Amino acid sequence: MTNKNFFQGVKTFKELKDNYRKFAREFHPDMPTGNASLFKAMKDQYDRLFKKMKDGKFDTEQEWKSHTNVKYDFQSIIDKLIFVDGADIEIIGSWIWVWGIKWNEKDKHEQLKKIGLTYAKGKKAWCYKGTESKWRKNMTKDQMRDTFGSQKIGVGKAPNKPLLED
Numbered sequence: 515m516t517n518k519n520f521f522q523g524v525k526t527f528k529e530l531k532d533n534y535r536k537f538a539r540e541f542h543p544d545m546p547t548g549n550a551s552l553f554k555a556m557k558d559q560y561d562r563l564f565k566k567m568k569d570g571k572f573d574t575e576q577e578w579k580s581h582t583n584v585k586y587d588f589q590s591i592i593d594k595l596i597f598v599d600g601a602d603i604e605i606i607g608s609w610i611w612v613w614g615i616k617w618n619e620k621d622k623h624e625q626l627k628k629i630g631l632t633y634a635k636g637k638k639a640w641c642y643k644g645t646e647s648k649w650r651k652n653m654t655k656d657q658m659r660d661t662f663g664s665q666k667i668g669v670g671k672a673p674n675k676p677l678l679e680d
Contacts, residue, residue: 520556521563527662530567534560567663591642592667594629598622601640602669606655607662610642613655614669 520537524530534556539545541553591610595603601622602614612631615622623633631640636652653661 520559527567530564591629598625600669603667604664605667606658606664612640615640
């Protein structure tokens with residue numbers, strides 16, 4: 515077994531896949547430069563990191579930060595979203611999704627726009643992109659959850675008194 519970290523600094527699924535392909539071509543036993551033990555070590559690291567990235571389950575906060583490409587303003591976004599009454603908030607992968615806002619609740623639409631969310635017509639939901647993604651595959655909510663992992667934050671409640679504007 516080797517101590518080499520094949521996927522150091524990988525932050526997205528695309529980077530993980532690209533690095534895997536590069537090392538697979540280099541280390542696969544059927545290749546002229548192949549090395550079965552290095553290939554096995556690389557494949558084991560890939561499988562573990564893929565599962566951790568998919569499930570969002572890292573051993574430490576530092577490990578999570580080193581393998582994600584999420585904007586760290588998520589907390590400030592969520593702190594604002596929890597005051598949008600009826601907003602069902604969920605983090606899926608590196609995006610924040612808000613479900614439950616009806617089409618006729620225009621005041622809430624304006625709140626969500628000010629916070630930095632955009633409306634995704636196909637999902638009938640609002641989203642905040644933690645990273646820029648070229649992912650264009652149309653997926654259901656459950657498919658997104660299975661692929662990228664998710665964490666439900668809860669449903670927002672309006673405060674008893676009005677919030678001060680920033």
